[in-house]
Amino acid sequence: MSTPKRALLAASLLLAITAGASLAETPHLGKPIDEAAIANWDISILPDGTGLPKGGGTPAQGAPIFAEKCSACHGDKGKGGEAAAVVSDREIAGISAANKTIKNFWPYATTIFDFIRRAMPFQMPRSLTDDEVYALTAYILAENKLIGANDVMNAETLPKVKMPNRDNFIIRFPDRI
């Protein structure tokens, strides 16, 4: 690098420091990536249904999958076992978290799909197809009498399921949001 160029660089650096002091320089070492490359990781489902994949399933399709892959921990027909019941008529009485059930507490049916798809079965997460996750979600909702026995759950219908406890929450610190 020749001396004049060096002087020019020094001058421009000085200018940057004096003129743009508030604009901190960052390393920019992140590699650009497009959403298509992230798709397999992007498993977030929002309550309005954003993120729900194609496909669908019914309670009848979900029943045998549940018996095979879920009942060992969650009990026959989801009534509870080593892991929590996913089908229950228990009511909230008192402040114990043990009172919480999908039916009496969970505000959005989308959460059921989201959690099964990301975390279940416990020993083999991400092993279910989207259709299987829809079918299991439909089965759990139907056994809880939250949808009809023949209702199909898909990206269209799942966000519309009205969960009984939806409006029973208080945002603790609204100013922190």
Add this chain to the structure above:
Amino acid sequence: MAKSRDRHGRGQDLQAVAGNGLIDRRALLGRGMLFAGAMSAGVGPAAAGAEPLADDPWSLEVGEPMSPYQVPSKFEGKVKRTLSNPNNEPRNSHARTPHHLLEGATTPNGLHFTINHGGVPTIDPDKHRLVIHGLVKQPLEFSLETLSRYPLTSRVSFLECGGNSAPMFSPEPLQETVQAIHGLVSCAEWTGVKLSTLLEETGIDPKAKWLIAEGADSPHLSRSVPVKKALDDAMIALYQNGERLMPGNGYPMRLLLPGYEGNMNVKFLRRIKLVEQPQLSMYEARTYSQILPSGKAYRFYFLQEVKSFITFPSYGMALKGPVLYEISGVAYSGTGRIEKVMVSADGGQSWAQAALQEPVLSKAFTRFRMPWRWNGGPATLQSRAWDEAGNVQPTRAEFVAVRGELAKPPPVLGFPNQHYNSITSWGVGNGGEVKHVYA
């Protein structure tokens, strides 16, 4: 009772500042007073005829070789975390910090609490990736190596599980150690990259109000975090007390949200997605929503509020005689710095201000200490903290009036409810034994 005499008659006047033996915190500092701690309690001054000192065997032989990564003395084997699920059965696992065996304000890495929901993943740091996408101008992918080349920043921060202290929702005091009751909080120095720096590089769509943070563990644990917090003091933590994160604490990288409930500080962080609305993942829609006495429930509690507890003396210990002790404990607040800690030895009838160990840092453990002459009779020890925003730790009665309590005692490892921060009371009996009491 303005003054009292030293038990050994050394003539030191000690200023009593509250009932049942609390002594002015300044009285013992800088006066050359021999401070009898718990270990030396009851040992009198050397007298004529004492056994002459001899060399012990370890002074007469060469010691052991050093180890590349040293571990505590073999005599410290009791200082360990308690495990809820040592056989890694298919459910979550907790490891609790032994506060009653620690001092100072830093939790050693091996003793930092952890909760994992699908075991501790074994992550190859060279293959781990963090992507930031969603409502950004340019989605970006980072490796541990690239993040390590960013400007790093360090801060001391406590981390507390939202369910810490949940045994105190019991209608009667569980006879359990401070480790069992309050062991799901720890404090470390975290070093990493400010999340705001990375978001500056991706750019933020003004529509983004939340981000979803997700881990690379088997449950792909995910939580929604307000962008407001992300731009305030969130960090992608890479180091814990100077070394890379412990596996159970999120190796190779985790989200650090100082002052917010532990579960939101997503470990094994692999993805951040900016969105308009929160996800209402299972952990926020169910687990970390707290049922109130009205039957309604809190959502998005986030904040770990001002709290303190005494670690010495505490349940399970026995005082060895009516001498001078130092009450010691930790205080912290998710809102900021601890302003003061008051201590009572008579169940809250009278209070005295404890000494705070410097430095007093925002959203970090602050060690407090209080000299106390135990008279050998019953005493009920309590601590109560204030933070710089003026928040005060509630009494148990005040807390229960708002948040309720359980109908019957819960299992000590259960999480019947969350965000419990009232005063803890330790009852000292005539024989010096310490119990957990409500007062």
